[in-house]
Amino acid sequence: MLGNKAAVLESLRQKITALETNPLLKETDVPVISAGLLATPRGSLHEVFADSVRDSGAALGFALAQARSQIEASRPAVLFMQLEADALEVGLPYALGLQSFGFDPERLVFVRPRTITELLWAVEEAIACRAVAAVVADIVHPHKALDFTASRRLSLRAAASGASVFLVRYARDREATAARYRWKIVPHLSAAPPFDDRAPGPPRWRVTLEKGSLDKRRNATPAGDEYLVDWTDNGFSPADDRRRDDAGLPRRPAHPHAAPAAMGDGLPQTG
Amino acid sequence: MLHLPRWATDCLKRADPALAASQRPLVLWEKQKGAMRLVALDAAASGFGLRIGQSLSDARAIVPDLEAREMDRAFIEQTFADFADWHSNASPIVAVLTDQASYGDLCLDITGVSHLFGGEQAMLDKLLQRLRSLGFSVDGAIASTIGVAWAMAHYLPGRIVPEGMEDKALQSLPVAALRLEDMQVDGLLQLGLKRIGQLYERDRKSLQARFGASFLLRLDQALGWIEEKLDPRLPIAEWFAEHRFPEPIGLIDDVLMCAHDLAVQLNSKLEGAMLGAQAFHLFLYRVDHKVMTLSVNAARATRNAEHISRLFSYRAERLGGEYDAGFGIDMIRLAASSVSALDATQAGVFGIDDGTRTLEHLHDRMSSRLGPLAVVKTAFVNSHIPERAVRLEPAIAPRPSLLSDIPEVAAERPLRLLLKPEPINVIAEVPDAPPASMIWRRVTYRFVKSSGPERIGAEWRYAGHRLKLTPQSIEAATNPESPDRYFEEGEISRDYYVAEDDGGRRFWLFRLGQFGIAAEPRWYLHGFFS
Numbered sequence: 071m072l073g074n075k076a077a078v079l080e081s082l083r084q085k086i087t088a089l090e091t092n093p094l095l096k097e098t099d100v101p102v103i104s105a106g107l108l109a110t111p112r113g114s115l116h117e118v119f120a121d122s123v124r125d126s127g128a129a130l131g132f133a134l135a136q137a138r139s140q141i142e143a144s145r146p147a148v149l150f151m152q153l154e155a156d157a158l159e160v161g162l163p164y165a166l167g168l169q170s171f172g173f174d175p176e177r178l179v180f181v182r183p184r185t186i187t188e189l190l191w192a193v194e195e196a197i198a199c200r201a202v203a204a205v206v207a208d209i210v211h212p213h214k215a216l217d218f219t220a221s222r223r224l225s226l227r228a229a230a231s232g233a234s235v236f237l238v239r240y241a242r243d244r245e246a247t248a249a250r251y252r253w254k255i256v257p258h259l260s261a262a263p264p265f266d267d268r269a270p271g272p273p274r275w276r277v278t279l280e281k282g283s284l285d286k287r288r289n290a291t292p293a294g295d296e297y298l299v300d301w302t303d304n305g306f307s308p309a310d311d312r313r314r315d316d317a318g319l320p321r322r323p324a325h326p327h328a329a330p331a332a333m334g335d336g337l338p339q340t341g
Numbered sequence: 342m343l344h345l346p347r348w349a350t351d352c353l354k355r356a357d358p359a360l361a362a363s364q365r366p367l368v369l370w371e372k373q374k375g376a377m378r379l380v381a382l383d384a385a386a387s388g389f390g391l392r393i394g395q396s397l398s399d400a401r402a403i404v405p406d407l408e409a410r411e412m413d414r415a416f417i418e419q420t421f422a423d424f425a426d427w428h429s430n431a432s433p434i435v436a437v438l439t440d441q442a443s444y445g446d447l448c449l450d451i452t453g454v455s456h457l458f459g460g461e462q463a464m465l466d467k468l469l470q471r472l473r474s475l476g477f478s479v480d481g482a483i484a485s486t487i488g489v490a491w492a493m494a495h496y497l498p499g500r501i502v503p504e505g506m507e508d509k510a511l512q513s514l515p516v517a518a519l520r521l522e523d524m525q526v527d528g529l530l531q532l533g534l535k536r537i538g539q540l541y542e543r544d545r546k547s548l549q550a551r552f553g554a555s556f557l558l559r560l561d562q563a564l565g566w567i568e569e570k571l572d573p574r575l576p577i578a579e580w581f582a583e584h585r586f587p588e589p590i591g592l593i594d595d596v597l598m599c600a601h602d603l604a605v606q607l608n609s610k611l612e613g614a615m616l617g618a619q620a621f622h623l624f625l626y627r628v629d630h631k632v633m634t635l636s637v638n639a640a641r642a643t644r645n646a647e648h649i650s651r652l653f654s655y656r657a658e659r660l661g662g663e664y665d666a667g668f669g670i671d672m673i674r675l676a677a678s679s680v681s682a683l684d685a686t687q688a689g690v691f692g693i694d695d696g697t698r699t700l701e702h703l704h705d706r707m708s709s710r711l712g713p714l715a716v717v718k719t720a721f722v723n724s725h726i727p728e729r730a731v732r733l734e735p736a737i738a739p740r741p742s743l744l745s746d747i748p749e750v751a752a753e754r755p756l757r758l759l760l761k762p763e764p765i766n767v768i769a770e771v772p773d774a775p776p777a778s779m780i781w782r783r784v785t786y787r788f789v790k791s792s793g794p795e796r797i798g799a800e801w802r803y804a805g806h807r808l809k810l811t812p813q814s815i816e817a818a819t820n821p822e823s824p825d826r827y828f829e830e831g832e833i834s835r836d837y838y839v840a841e842d843d844g845g846r847r848f849w850l851f852r853l854g855q856f857g858i859a860a861e862p863r864w865y866l867h868g869f870f871s
Contacts, residue, residue, distance in 0.1 A: 124784070124846060127757050131871025134756075147700050154715070157760055164758035164868060165719040165731045169747055171756050171871055179736055180717045181707060192707055201700040257845035259789070269792035270841040273871045301871065 107299060107306040108277065108284065112140050112203075113232040114250040115225035119280075121256065123210060123240050126160045128257040128275050130208065133236040134163075134173050135301055137204035140234050141177070145203040149196050151181045151189055156210040172303065186213040190220055197224075197233040204234040212241060222248035244280070252281035258298060261309065273301040274309050342490035343428075343447040343468065344480045344498070349381035349417050351477045352424075353410070361476070366404055370397045371412040380412050384478065418444050422574065426632035429575055429624070430585075430672050431458075431468060436571040438491065441520055446494075448487060450571055461501050469499075484510070487571065488563025492518035492537075507564050512538035519559045525552045537563075575632075578676030580618065582606035589628050589669020593657055596625060596670065601650035603675035608646040617642030617683030621649055626672040635660075637709045640701040640737035642681045648702055655710035704736040713737060721748055725797055727867065728758065752795045753839065755849040755868030762865035765850065769864075772856035775838050779850065781866050786842040793838035794852075832859040839870065847871075 110116070116136065120129035137148045150163055165175035181196070183189045189207065196205050209216065221237075225248045228235050237249070244252070256278075260271035280294040299306040345351070349369055354361040366386035370377045377397040389404045401407055421437065421444035428435045434450035451464065458464035461483050472479045480498030484490040489507045493500050496518050502510045511518065514537050516529045528551065534540060540548070540560060549557050561567040582603040590596065600623055611617060619642050625633040637652040657664065708716045717733040720740070724730050730748060734740055766780040775791035835851040842848070847870035854862040 124781075127755070127847065127869030127871050128845075131756055134871075161757040161759040161868065162733075164727075164755055165721065166727070166747070166750050167754040167756040167758065167868065167870075170750070170753045175719055175747065178719070179704070180719070180733065181711065182715045182717065183711050184715075188711055192711065195707060195710075196703060199699050199703040201697070202703070257847070259843070259845045260841060260847075262790075266792070268790055270790045270839055270847050270870075273847075274845065 107308060108136070108297065109139060110136065110234070110251060110284065112234055113229050114234055115221060115228050115248065116234065116236045117221075117247060117249040117252045117281075118236055118238045119244070119252065119254045120238070120240050121242055123160055125255065125257055126208075126238075126240065128273070129238045129240070129255045130163065130206070131171065131273055131301065132253065132255045132275060132277065133206045133238050134168070134171065135306065137206055137234070137236060138173055139305065140203040142203065145201055145233070146177060147179065147199075147202050148177050149179050149181055149192075149202060149205045150208065151183070151192055151196075151205060152208040153186065153189060153210070154182045154184055156208065157182065159210055160208065172301075186215045190215065190224070193224060193235060194227055197228055197231045197235060199233075200231075202233045204236060206236045206238060208238045210240060212239075212245075218246045218248060224248075225250060250282050251279065254278040254280055254294070258309075261300065271300075275299055275301070342482050342484070342487070342494040343449070343472070344491075344494035345445050345447070345472075345477055346480070347381070347383055347478045348421060348445045349412070350383035352417065352420050354383070355476060360408070363408065365406050365408040366391075367408045367410070368397075368400060369410055369412040371414070414443070421445070423631045425574055427626055427630040429632070430626050430674075431464075433575075433577055433581075434571055434573045435575070436573050438487070446491065448490070448571060450573075451483070465499075465501065486563055486565045487569045488519065488559065489565075491520060492563065508538075508541065511563060512536065512541075516540070519556075519563055521552075521556060521559060525556050528552060575624070575634075576622070576676075576678055578622070578674075578678060580607065580611060580614075580616070580680060581674055581676035582610065583672060583674035585672045586670070589671045591666040591669050593660075593664055593666075596623075596666075596673065597650065597654050597657060599673050600653045600675060601646065603673065604646035604649040604653075607649075607675055607677060608644045611644040611677065611680075611683075615682060615684065616680050617644045618677035619643075619679040619681070620677070621652070622676045622678065623653055624674040624676065625666075625670045626674070627667045628669050628671050629667045631667060633664075637705075638713065638737055639705045641698075642679075642683045644677075644683060648705070652705055652709040655706055659710055659712070701737075708735070708737050721746075723748065724800065725750075726800065727754070727797070728762075731758075752793075752837075753870070756871045758868040759866065762851070762867045765864050765866045767850070767852075767864040769852075773836065773852075776840055776850060776864070779840075779848075779864070779866070781848075786846070786848070788840040789843050791838050791840040793840075794836035795838075796834055796836050797851075798834040837867070 116133075118129050118133045118136075120126060134148075141148065152160075152162070162180065163178065165178075168175040168178065181189075181192050183192055186209075189209075193205050193207055196202050216237075224235055254277070256276040258274045258276045260274045263269055263271045275298075277297045277299055278294045279297070284295070298309045300309040350367050353369075354367070360367065364385070366389060367383045368379050368386050368391065369381040371380045372378075379391060379393055379395045379397060379400055382391055382393065386400075386404070386407070391400050391403065397409060401409070425435050425437050425447050428447060428449060432449040432451050432454045436448045436450075437444070438446040438448050451461070455461045455464045458467055465481050465483055469479055469481050480494050482490050482493030482498055482500050482502070484493055484502035484507065485504040486507060489502050489510055492511060492514050493502060496514050497510075500510070515535060516537055517526050519537060521529075529535075529540075534543075537560075545557060558567065562569040584599055584603060590599075604621075618639075620636060620638050623635040625635070627633065635653060635656050637649070637656050639648070639652070643649070704716055713735045716736045718736045718739060720732045720734045722730055722732050725748075763781065767776045768778045769776040773794060775793060776788055778785060778787045780786075832854050834855065835853055836855070837849060837851040840848050840850060848866060849868035849870065850864060850866045852862050852864050853859070856862055
């Protein structure tokens with residue numbers, strides 16, 4: 071009797087998996103672009119959460135860092151989308167800052183729709199394009215239109231087209247979503263740069279992977295996988311906050327070129 | 342030339358059937374120099390001997406049973422402009438002549454058009470018949486110059502003046518037919534010059550001395566010695582395709598389907614001439630004399646029918662509730678402008694498939710749906726003021742940039758820049774120690790690390806003087822309270838700091854003005870680092 075029940079349950083489970091499995095969302099062997107830290111397959115929907123708007127810099131930085139890893143020669147473009155009204159609150163990506171962050175500002179096109187419906191339309195339209203590597207959508211406030219159905223739709227479209235979508239959001243509570251990955255970004259006190267203890271170092275974030283898994287063989291732990299990473303020239307690098315970074319030199323901020331020495335006043339690094 | 346002497350009352354009567362059905366004479370009045378004067382009459386009112394310029398109370402005394410309404414000039418002019426646009430289904434060049442009255446005179450350039458209507462006489466009859474059956478009182482004339490056509494339409498309607506006969510046609514008309522100013526007409530009448538024919542033999546120099554150059558210009562224009570240009574209301578399209586419907590259509594889907602067919606037709610026309618266009622306009626002619634225009638732009642010259650019709654369908658989605666077909670649309674015209682050469686190989690199906698083309702098409706589509714200013718790229722400007730160093734430009738039509746390279750900056754720049762620096766309260770040691778803590782949006786942040794300052798001064802062309810509205814005076818320069826005094830550079834230079842708080846958030850903030858120079862240095866938050 072008991073064994074029979076187990077067998078029935080097992081067959082039901084199999085049926086349900088067969089029903090649920092969408093060929094697009096199946097864990098296929100999508101080639102990982104770079105086998106670096108936190109590398110994700112292309113064509114997936116990500117949610118990047120920060121606790122509040124004051125962490126918007128870190129959240130945008132992480133999303134752009136991930137988007138950069140998706141760029142390749144045949145897919146050169148990244149689009150940044152933000153509601154027009156939200157720009158007053160959190161500002162816009164700054165081209166010169168992108169340059170020092172290590173992201174080519176020429177690649178980034180800004181889309182500034184008026185309503186969330188238009189924004190979702192624009193995301194869908196953009197990822198349908200073959201030349202788009204990723205879309206970063208900065209959504210400051212929660213919206214009714216951005217529900218489970220919308221995220222499911224986006225994730226299907228992203229999987230079909232191969233372009234990734236990063237929804238940058240600011241909230242402590244999480245809604246049901248069809249995103250394949252959900253990240254939580256908290257800025258972390260940076261390591262000291264090599265020659266100046268009192269100046270801020272390269273960006274350092276505490277990244278929690280709350281949903282999804284980078285390792286196919288293993289499911290995510292319930293509390294999420296936690297990483298402490300620095301953002302450097304070469305992408306993410308693991309950071310150890312207990313050990314002081316004495317080796318120093320190779321770990322530099324993601325700065326494409328050094329500050330010109332010809333500036334008249336040598337800039338003091340501390341006050 | 343079509344002249345509608347009673348347009349104002351006719352169009353009110355058309356809008357209001359009760360008014361049209363009533364037998365009471367209708368007049369429109371307007372306040373002129375404090376008096377209420379008549380400005381428009383219908384046929385019944387002029388039958389009672391009323392005239393334009395009469396005061397309303399006089400008119401009421403003559404005709405007690407008068408329907409008087411205040412003139413809504415803006416509305417009347419707007420409806421006349423729409424009415425004029427609608428006439429572009431007869432000829433592509435339609436203009437409203439406004440030098441005598443702001444409405445009522447419609448000028449159509451029918452060069453090379455009249456044969457489509459079966460000759461000039463047939464065309465004139467058809468246009469007049471069409472309008473009269475709608476209840477407008479209208480006169481018309483055809484001539485080879487605007488001046489003669491205007492004179493004929495006003496004084497001898499229904500004529501067609503053949504080329505070369507202008508002087509004979511005008512000979513017996515009153516001088517007012519030359520579209521002169523009132524003072525000029527009065528002067529001519531005083532001299533006994535009543536007919537235009539009397540002017541031909543006069544000495545031109547003395548006429549010019551007496552009545553001004555504009556008088557001779559009008560005469561010469563009417564006789565065809567000097568060319569007069571029409572100012573067409575709608576852009577003249579050299580390349581267009583159009584479709585007329587036996588029955589008016591209303592649904593936007595039908596319109597878009599037709600737009601697709603027209604795009605295919607236009608494509609073959611442009612392809613034959615090896616051309617492409619960057620702007621496309623869809624004119625929808627409604628049966629109730631209005632024209633709706635939809636325009637889309639493309640980043641690169643194109644003639645791809647699929648792409649064009651798709652842009653229009655996105656543009657139509659942006660219309661939403663604005664779309665109103667009225668009683669139906671009986672003609673659609675698709676016109677192309679900003680035409681440039683486009684080789685046949687570029688537009689082929691087997692073209693080389695690189696990402697940039699699809700990306701440009703994506704920008705076109707998003708711009709047509711969201712508006713051209715919603716899809717932008719950054720361009721660099723030669724300025725070291727951070728917010729001025731970068732400019733947002735439409736992705737489909739960027740201005741040529743002066744800077745080819747990304748400008749070098751001395752220190753790290755933030756990833757996000759606030760559109761406007763936000764004032765903050767900062768605790769910092771005087772004079773120029775890095776900030777220790779700040780209050781931004783009512784939350785306190787305590788800084789543990791910082792670097793800076795990076796001093797960014799005013800641009801040299803502004804440094805040393807304030808933008809002055811009044812002439813600089815010595816007293817003002819020495820008086821520190823005066824807004825016109827010279828200011829020192831240290832007053833508006835900015836000292837930027839990168840400050841990291843105990844949570845690892847990094848901010849870009851600056852102090853406007855230096856201690857000891859500026860009266861009151863203030864702190865602002867300008868950006869966020871990643």
